[in-house]
Amino acid sequence: MSEKTIKELAEELNVSKQTVQYHIKFLPTNYTTKNDKNIIMINAKGQAYIKGKVRKKTDKKTNKQIDKETPNYTTKENEYLYLELVK
Template identity: 55%
Template sequence: MSDNLKTIRELAEELDVSKQAIQYHIKSLTNKKRQTNDKGIVVLSLEEQEFIRSKVDKPTNKTKTNKQTNDKQTDKETKWDIHNYLISELDEVKKNRDKQLAVKDKQLENKDSQIAQMQNLLDQQQRLTLQDKKMLEEYKAEIENLKSLTLKSHENEQTSSITKYPESKENKEKWWHLW
């Protein structure tokens, strides 16, 4: 295993604290996916280890003068480590945000093109509907013309048959009178 990555147990033994204490401090880290080793055990990066060390290392009761100077140095180092860790986390969040925004931009472009295509199809459908309506009106007018022509021709036939029919009727009546 790499020296840079340590398991929770290894870090707890090194700091002489319980695994639960380490896990408690891990909760205060960001909720990103944790790295695991080949056995599936969670491992901590150097930044995470430094952050946990800064939280776990508490000064013991020694001489205050030595501790004050040491504390100031370790506080500066700890603050710097925490600062670096937070900056790296912030950079990662920014990268993820930029990726998500790029994906959303592509999705919006796709939606815009789909909307334009749907609008075009709707316009075509409206034009076709209008053409169909005009054609139906033309067909209706043509049918009316044909009906009026057939009615006129029927009327002409009836008038011609009426004029012929009475003559033949008279002839028939004459014929019947003979008997």
């Protein structure tokens, strides 16, 4: 696995660039570098970390992948709100 840009990793994971940027904030500094054009490059360890953090779910109605984690709702009302969100 070679180094990838934020855009390349986002496309591979089928998530937005902002999602990848969010997870980069929590990476150790040695998991990323900048190339000669000042573009952030993510090494293999960083890519593995981000892939582990991005949990993909499939919406059965549209068969699209969603990168949101399922929250732990304790009431029926909150459960209903969540189901409305993922429609």
